[in-house]
Amino acid sequence: MKPHWIDETPSAAQDYVAGRRLDEVECIVADIAGVARGKAMPASKFAHQERFYLPNSIFLQTITGDWADNPSGAFTEPDMILTPDFSTATAAPWTADVTLQVIHDVSDQSGNPVPIAPRNVLKRIVDLYRQRGWRPIVAPEMEFFLVARNIDPNQPIMPPMGRSGRRAAAKQAYSMSAVDEYGKVIDDIYDFAEAQGFEIDGILQEGGAGQVEINLNHGDPVALADQIFYFKRLIREAALRHDCFATFMAKPIEGEPGSAMHIHHSVVGIDDGRNIFSDVQGRETPAFMHFIAGMQKHLPAAVALLAPYVNSYRRYVPDFAAPINLEWGRDNRTTGLRVPISRPESRRIENRLAGMDCNPYLGLAASLACGYLGLVEAEAPRAECLGDAYMSQDELPYNLGDALDLMDENAAMREVLGAEFIAVYQAVKRNEYKEFLQVISPWEREHLLLNV
Known part of the structure; x- marks a missing residue:
């Protein structure tokens, strides 16, 4: 029974x-x-x-x-x-x-x-939208690496051994043969996801050696954060079955791209279900521009949530397919804020700043909070970037300490996310950062021990 x-x-x-x-x-x-x-x-x-x-x-x-x-x-x-x-x-x-x-x-x-529980923080942001008659919709993308077992933290991370007997190769983005190299892990990911009732929109090979991307269908932010929370464990367990690790570190392998959690956002009216980013003629609305403006204005204060570890900032470097700016552009992957090609009813904004190492509840909450503030403040964004945004000036904090300072200085973000949560998050992250600064790295030993 x-x-x-x-x-x-x-x-x-x-x-x-x-x-x-x-x-x-x-x-x-x-x-x-x-x-x-x-x-x-x-x-x-x-x-x-x-x-x-x-x-x-x-x-x-x-x-x-x-x-x-x-x-x-x-x-x-x-x-x-x-x-x-x-x-x-x-x-x-x-x-x-x-x-x-x-x-x-x-x-x-x-x-x-x-108020300090991450799932409650996301619920708080979703409720702010609801009070205005809006319902936010998100579609996350999950990037991660399959790597060889690493039981000695002093040793660098290596790509996994594929079925061919060779280690996974980099620079094979979208290659079906590259995915087939660790097909048994992918098969278990599909099987586990099906048993758990999760729908995968697609799996593809990313640009790094052993780097995979999984796309999820759009939907409710809390439900999708729950899925990502579950998916991280699911993927790790599938990898362990086949003698490798799955890692969601933002930058696990030197010289390889980092892993992002790109977030697509749209907002619909609760009463009519219409996308507020498009008018009845299918044109972009002022709300669409306000949302972008809010992200440009407030994302610097949210980076500590989107890039929560010292390793996260190793992803923000030029020429590694990661954003280093707050520019926006239509179908432009060099911008931190990208507007993908879509039908008017699916018009959305992709935030490319979040790392896959972020807590999914807090990553979605922070990103949505920036857009919400933009809708409320009703300001205009900067002009669209029509060229290579990698050539623009860096606008992101360079390390976790600077990111935490920017978070602490933004009163609007502190209000929408909750002052008590911000205080606890700051305490936890400053503790981690202080501990990291006490670690002497191999680089320091190699270059400073006998030369300075």
């Missing part, structure tokens, strides 16, 4: 457990880094509990496992209340037993959404 709560889950989850005994349920939330935190329990226990508890300190943990100081003062670690969102229930098809994962909503003990 199946548990009663299964009826509230998506059909893919119901199909996965149909005719089988559900053994375990993973109760999870995304922390600041986008890492899954929570607890696993027998399905029989899960069925008899309506809520679960985790300390709020999970949002103060850094990527190294350290703890940032609590900006609000005492580090008393009060429990938060976790309530299952059954619409997010999905299979964990790589496990030995029958397991479901469920993302949980996070509230305090008075029932209020915890």
Whole structure:
């Protein structure tokens, strides 16, 4: 007999457990880094509990496992209340037993959404759109590398060995033969995604050695952030089955392109479902230009969320297919803000700045927040860039410290994302940056040890 709560889950989850005994349920939330935190329990226990508890300190943990100081003062670690969102229930098809994962909503003990929980930050931004009668639509692209197993951090990352017995080659963008080199991993990604009820719009070989891109269909920002959160684990598990790693680092291999999470944005009216970027004649609207202007004005303050680690800024270099500017252009991939070719009802803006290492909830929230502020402030963007935007002046911060300073200085972004969240994010990231600055790199040892 199946548990009663299964009826509230998506059909893919119901199909996965149909005719089988559900053994375990993973109760999870995304922390600041986008890492899954929570607890696993027998399905029989899960069925008899309506809520679960985790300390709020999970949002103060850094990527190294350290703890940032609590900006609000005492580090008393009060429990938060976790309530299952059954619409997010999905299979964990790589496990030995029958397991479901469920993302949980996070509230305090008075029932209020915890403002520092990344999923709640994204919900906050979506709600700002809703209050204006708008509904944001996004379509993310996920880039990542398949790499050889690396168990010694002192050793450089290497491309994976393909079925031909040769390591994956770079500069083979869109090559079907290159994808076939690690086809078994791709097959498992498809199989896992199907079991989890996720629809992949396409898979292609990117420009780096072992670099893959997966495109997702457009839709609701929270639902798609949930998918990316799940996809990162899914892809890692598929790679491990075939003796390699999947990495979402922004720049894992020296001399290779970085991995981006390009985000396509459009906005529709809640009442009529029409794209507010196009008028009835199919022409670009003032709202379209306002959205672009908001991104140009506020993205510098959002970079710390789109590029959250010291490694992220290694991606922002010329001639590596990464944006180093805030120019906009139609069908121009050298601009940070690209307007793809589309029909009027699908008119959209692609933000090419976000790295794949960002927390998907925070990356989408930050990007949408910039567009929202543009719609509200109703300013005009700079003139369209018609040439090579790589030749323009750099406009992005050069490192995480500078990016955090820009975030701290932007009052509008602090207001829309939430002052309490910004304070916690700053504490976590400054802790990570301070720790990084204490590490002596091989470059320093090679060039400074005997020469200075």
